[in-house]
Amino acid sequence: METEKGISMNRITRRKFLVGTAAGMLMTSCGPKRLYELARPDLREALDRMEKEYAVKYGKAVKVGSEGPIKGVKFAYALDLSRCIGCRTCVHACVHENNQSRDPEIQWIRVAGIDKERGVDLTHADYYYHPDKVPEPGKFYVPIQCQQCDNPPCTKVCPVKATWKEPDGIVVVDYEWCIGCRYCMAACPYGARHFNWGEPGLDPADVNPDTHYLGNRPRPKGVVEKCTFCIQRTRKGRYPACVEACPVGARKFGNILDPDSEVRYVIENKRVLVLKEELNTIPSFFYFYGV
Amino acid sequence: MTGRHLLPIAAILSLGQALTAGTLKAEQPLEDTAAKKPATAKPVPAVAGDEIEVPPPPFSEGIYPCSDCHEDMEVNRKRRKLTEEHENIVLKHDEKNRWCLDCHDAEDRDYLHLASGKKISFDESYLLCGQCHGTKLRDWKAGVHGRRTGYWNGKKKYLLCANCHNPHSPRFKPIPPKPAPRRPVPGLQWKRKREYR
Numbered sequence: 198m199e200t201e202k203g204i205s206m207n208r209i210t211r212r213k214f215l216v217g218t219a220a221g222m223l224m225t226s227c228g229p230k231r232l233y234e235l236a237r238p239d240l241r242e243a244l245d246r247m248e249k250e251y252a253v254k255y256g257k258a259v260k261v262g263s264e265g266p267i268k269g270v271k272f273a274y275a276l277d278l279s280r281c282i283g284c285r286t287c288v289h290a291c292v293h294e295n296n297q298s299r300d301p302e303i304q305w306i307r308v309a310g311i312d313k314e315r316g317v318d319l320t321h322a323d324y325y326y327h328p329d330k331v332p333e334p335g336k337f338y339v340p341i342q343c344q345q346c347d348n349p350p351c352t353k354v355c356p357v358k359a360t361w362k363e364p365d366g367i368v369v370v371d372y373e374w375c376i377g378c379r380y381c382m383a384a385c386p387y388g389a390r391h392f393n394w395g396e397p398g399l400d401p402a403d404v405n406p407d408t409h410y411l412g413n414r415p416r417p418k419g420v421v422e423k424c425t426f427c428i429q430r431t432r433k434g435r436y437p438a439c440v441e442a443c444p445v446g447a448r449k450f451g452n453i454l455d456p457d458s459e460v461r462y463v464i465e466n467k468r469v470l471v472l473k474e475e476l477n478t479i480p481s482f483f484y485f486y487g488v
Numbered sequence: 489m490t491g492r493h494l495l496p497i498a499a500i501l502s503l504g505q506a507l508t509a510g511t512l513k514a515e516q517p518l519e520d521t522a523a524k525k526p527a528t529a530k531p532v533p534a535v536a537g538d539e540i541e542v543p544p545p546p547f548s549e550g551i552y553p554c555s556d557c558h559e560d561m562e563v564n565r566k567r568r569k570l571t572e573e574h575e576n577i578v579l580k581h582d583e584k585n586r587w588c589l590d591c592h593d594a595e596d597r598d599y600l601h602l603a604s605g606k607k608i609s610f611d612e613s614y615l616l617c618g619q620c621h622g623t624k625l626r627d628w629k630a631g632v633h634g635r636r637t638g639y640w641n642g643k644k645k646y647l648l649c650a651n652c653h654n655p656h657s658p659r660f661k662p663i664p665p666k667p668a669p670r671r672p673v674p675g676l677q678w679k680r681k682r683e684y685r
Contacts, residue, residue: 270641277632285666302670325671330662434639444663446635446647458640459631467632487633 231359231374232410244410251415255401262409264432266365272426273366273453274437275463276340277487280447283308283331283338290442291342294427295413296405298397305391305424306439309339319472342439343368343389343424344472344480351381351390360421366481367426369411377419386473390423426450453481463487540636541645545610552610558597565589580657591616591655617649624649 235243244261251259288306297303309322313335322339332338345366352360352368359374360381382390396418408414409429416422427437431450440448451458460483463469467485545552557573567587570577579586593599599607600616608615618625627633631644634652638644653660 267641282660282663283665284663285668288669289666304669307669325668327665327668329664331665332662431640434641436637436640441635441637443635444652445660446633446652449632451640455641459636462630462632466627466630487627 232371233361240410247410247414251404255399255404255415257401257404257406259404259406259408259414261414262407262429264409264428266363266367267432269454270452271366271454271481272345272431273451273460273481273483274345274426275449275460275469275483275485277447277449278337278339278484279486279488280445281308281338281340282445283310283326283333283336284444286442286444287340287439287448290438291424293403294405294430294438295425296399296403296408296415297422298393298395298399298416299403300398301393301395303391303393303397303422305389305422306340306342307388309341310336311339313337339472339484341387341389341472342482343426344387344478344482345424345426347479347481348477350384350386350476350478354380354384356380363411365432367411367428367431368423369425369428370421370423371411372414372416372420372422375420377421379421381421386476386478390421392421393418447487541638541643542611542648543645543651545613545648546651547610552598554597563589563594565594577656580659581655611648613655614649617653617655 232240232243240263244263247261248259251261285308288304288308291297291306292299292304295305297305307324309319309324310326310333311318311322315321319339319341326333326336345362345368347362347366349362349368352362356378357374357376359376360368360370362368377392379390379392382392393416397416399415404415405413407429409425409432412425412428427435427439431437437448437450440450449459449463451460453460453464455461463485464483467487469483469485471480471483565587569575579588591600593601593607596607599609600613601607602616603619614625614628624633628646628649631646634649635647636644649655
């Protein structure tokens with residue numbers, strides 16, 4: 198009897214201990230489970246804790262949403278190369294929408310300026326052009342961000358499965374689970390993944406409080422991040438921030454399964470191409486000539 | 489799920505091919521009409537049937553209604569340099585073949601008119617543009633030329649042609665670019681790496 202009691206008490210203590218540790222680990226945002234493995238109520242609990250942490254850190258309410266993929270929706274993007282003038286309005290709209298670190302600087306969209314004469318040779322692209330006015334004569338511009346590949350090399354190399362493709366086509370990163378090995382960055386042929394080498398520099402006043410847990414919520418140091426087609430907006434039906442910011446209307450977005458969507462119109466009526474087609478990454482990001 | 493199987497992939501070329509084939513059109517400058525002031529707005533019937541909201545015509549402050557001045561004015565159909573009013577309007581839009589009253593209604597200056605003589609209001613100016621730029625109008629209605637904002641699966645807003653193109657001089661003017669990204673500093677990567685550990 199005595200011994201039995203002792204054992205069972207021991208068990209209880211050990212269980213309590215484990216539960217306590219698990220909760221403690223979640224509190225310090227390095228949970229023992231991948232966020233996507235958590236049951237809905239547990240996920241909400243974890244996100245509530247994140248919201249509390251952000252409230253303390255930034256001194257304002259930050260909402261961490263968890264909208265799931267919409268049934269029958271597969272996102273695609275189309276960018277009109279005959280319109281883009283290389284003004285980088287999209288780059289900065291994206292930084293603001295998605296809470297990228299200002300210093301060290303992280304930008305999910307990079308705009309390649311290329312000599313028309315040279316033809317497309319991304320290795321000779323200039324990402325740092327700064328003339329007084331754009332477009333410059335003889336130049337064309339190719340904005341590059343995550344291509345949300347259907348055959349993504351980045352997710353395959355992740356040793357801990359902290360990055361994957363969602364059913365609506367968005368490739369996401371679990372910042373709690375990412376170990377910062379940066380294999381995915383090496384695997385991405387588009388240079389679309391970015392690493393937080395330092396503590397992200399994000400002024401509380403600049404924080405966009407409308408976030409998604411797999412998207413634009415403020416990131417910790419030591420994780421990889423990337424474009425998510427503005428998951429916090431698009432899963433609620435809105436256009437991505439870059440689409441709405443583009444002054445020349447070069448950016449198109451929608452559900453490729455919907456025959457009336459802009460992206461379907463582009464694919465059916467315009468000359469369309471993808472970057473580095475030969476790598477068989479099968480991007481969901483198309484470039485086209487709207488002329 | 490691969491979206492590709494749904495697409496006419498034959499249309500997908502590699503960027504290299506497309507560019508060496510010289511298909512890139514010269515980019516043109518961007519016009520800034522943001523400073524102009526709203527009047528009225530009327531939704532556009534979109535291709536898919538649903539109505540799409542457009543902003544009011546981007547008139548300058550105090551210019552509309554035009555009839556405030558024009559009602560009692562004699563119509564002068566002569567092609568000339570305007571000196572008393574609108575002297576800032578210089579036609580640079582197929583100007584050899586066109587004059588103001590091809591687009592503006594001579595008798596009722598608060599309206600535009602189509603080639604057929606049909607009067608249209610300024611919030612439907614896209615119909616006027618569409619007479620000569622039919623494919624652009626079609627692309628615009630499909631949301632592919634110009635810009636949509638709002639909801640990809642719901643209520644959308646369009647910009648009017650005149651929000652981006654000055655009808656009198658529609659060619660885009662170049663604009664200053666936003667700041668370039670910082671160049672990576674040689675060695676910083678390694679410094680950061682140490683910090684990171």
